[in-house]
Amino acid sequence: MDLGIAGRTALVCASTAGLGAATARALAAEGCRVVFTGRRGERARALAAEFDHCIGLEADLGSVAGAQRLYEDTLDAVGPPDILVLNGPGPRPGTASTVTPQDAAAAVTTLVEVPVALISAALPHLLSQGWGRIVGIGSSGVQAPLTGLALSNLGRAGLAGYLKSLATEVAKDGVTVNMLLPGRIDTDRVRSLDAAAAESTGRSPAEVAADSAASIPLGRYGRPEEFGAVAAFLCSAPASYLTGLAARCDGGLVPVL
Incomplete structure (x- = not known):
């Protein structure tokens, strides 16, 4: 399928x-x-160098100021983006009873305030041209809060509510807004969570991963490229009638439709 986004930024x-x-x-x-x-x-520049039409920029998305700098650097390098993919590091694992107000504030900064800052910067261009794609990479915890990831559950649910509200407001202007919710995808983040679970339970990371994979109907962790393909489709021209959607890429893990 031709996704119709060649030449988009x-x-x-x-x-x-x-x-x-x-x-x-x-x-x-x-x-x-x-x-x-x-x-x-x-690393960003090395990955970009795999393609003759891409660039890499250093960015720290731990603060709103860092997000604003990234957007300004993007404008200087390639102009305003047509597609904005929101992603960032997840907060530390932990139970709800151990969360402090400071922890909550930090999670809201990285998982809500930073994405909102980037969207606020990008939206005028998207609205003026009558076309745009915004995709937030979230977590299956948005639909079924995950045990031991209270801060992630808190922040990502807040972002989901904002993105749904935004999707309704900007749909008539040709801008779609969606979330893509990963389950257990084989990434460094998931491996670190498995290691943390192993340490807390006295098992090996391999045992934790095996038990986790067994709980997934497809029987395995997802591959990053499988996730990337779904994300690219949400950014595509053929996906122009999909908005306000929270789609899971989880191998059937979460037991809801």
Whole structure:
């Protein structure tokens, strides 16, 4: 299928590894001018160098100021993006009873305030041209809160509510807004969560991963490129009638439709 986005500019946040990198690569393969970003500027530039039409920028998305700098750097390098993929590091694991107000504020900053800052910067261009794609990479915890990930559940649910509201407001202007919710995808983040679970239960990471995979109807963790392909479709021209959607890429893990 021709996704109809060759020549479009895409800003993919936190795209030096994992789900962000997989999404950025999928968009680049479709002919998008992708801005790879991350704290590791050299890594962002190395990934971008795999494609002759992409660039890499160093960025720290731990604050609103960092998000604003990234958008300004993107404008200087390639102009305003037509596609905005929101992604970032997840907060520390932990139970709800251990969350402090400071923890909650930090999670809201990275998972809500930073994406809102980027959208606020990008939206005028998207509205003026009558076409745009905004995709938030979230978590299946948006639909079924995950045990031991209270801060992630808190922040990502807040972003989901905002994106749904935004989708309704800007649909008539040709801008779609969706979320893509990963389940257990084989990334460094998931491996670190398995390691943390192993330490707390006295098992090996391999045992934790095996039990986790057994709970997934497909019987395995997802591959990053499988996730990236779905994300690229949500950014595509054929997906123009999909908006306000929270789609799961989880191998059937969450037991709801």
